[in-house]
């Protein structure tokens with residue numbers, strides 16, 4: 001999802017585990033929270049850094065497709081709301097970076113790995129936002145999918161991560177609702193506006209389904225992460241839940257989900273639906289989506305252009321500290 | 329990576345008048361003043377606070393997990409510190 005294809009380290013059978021590793025696993029099985037200074041297997045620490053880092057990067061890069069429309073929002077109200085939404089995403093990124101830092105990596109190191117391509121962010125943010133309706137679709141579908149993944153993560157085993165998720169989840173509901181509100185307005189507007197809403201749904205539907213990551217049968221890293229409770233549900237479980245939740249919402253809007261195979265399956269108590277094109281997914285992850293270059297380029301430029309500012313404030317702070325010491 | 333990474337600050341917020349400041353998380357800032365400004369934006373976007381404390385993370389000394397036993401176990405056996413340890417007859421009334 002915001003963390004897709006997170007490679008997990010370890011995967012040991014009980015026989016291969018040391019007594020310390022067994023005691024650790026038992027703490028997790030009892031539902032205890034692991035806190036920063038406590039002993040943890042190296043694989044747990046590394047996998048979490050990867051997952052939380054990718055999650056944080058997604059929040060930060062995720063500001064770009066929406067930021068694209070702040071100056072062109074159709075009304076002052078919509079502009080203020082979108083600005084607040086995008087600012088929340090910056091906050092989410094910061095909560096997650098500082099939670100990740102408790103594992104012994106610095107934020108600058110995480111950013112460096114984003115910038116040099118060693119770490120990923122969610123595939124969804126490599127799609128363009130072409131019209132105002134896309135901003136509706138992003139809030140409704142992308143934040144909707146994010147919520148689906150983040151709500152269970154409030155119970156994740158690593159304390160700082162779980163607490164960051166609690167803060168984030170409190171704020172996400174506003175994001176999804178403002179998106180749906182845009183969609184309602186567009187879908188009940190002129191024929192042209194409704195067509196824009198439909199077009200946004202058409203373009204974002206499958207990329208939103210991809211957010212949950214590959215199908216369980218191809219998802220090699222899930223078992224260890226689930227044993228460690230840094231992943232709570234499987235990709236397919238969450239995807240199914242998302243589809244079942246979203247289909248009635250699309251119906252209310254009078255829009256059509258772009259899937260001929262979509263139908264209610266009484267027996268399983270859920271919808272049958274088409275899988276997204278996984279080749280496209282892997283291409284986007286590998287850097288070949290429509291906006292990968294633009295997104296990463298914008299992040300690197302912001303970082304480089306901001307260097308004089310970060311250094312300047314630091315120099316000022318050091319100077320002021322020296323002056324204070326001298327006066328004491 | 330810049331050698332000049334902004335230091336980390338721990339942020340404490342008083343949610344309402346009459347309550348204690350509570351740890352809410354951390355953030356990077358060049359100095360205390362900026363840490364307060366950033367904390368305003370990062371941790372109080374929805375009226376979560378009426379007052380902010382910031383402390384350099386490096387200045388915090390924490391007990392270590394291995395001290396958990398020696399530090400906290402002695403209190404376990406002292407149940408008489410709780411009022412419910414004592415049975416007071418009903419006739420005595422509220423106490």
Ligand SMILES: [Fe+2]
Pocket residue numbers: 059088089092146168
């Ligand atoms: Fe977010």
Ligand SMILES: [Fe+2]
Pocket residue numbers: 059062089143146
């Ligand atoms: Fe988000």
Ligand SMILES: [Fe+2]
Pocket residue numbers: 089143146172175
């Ligand atoms: Fe969001």
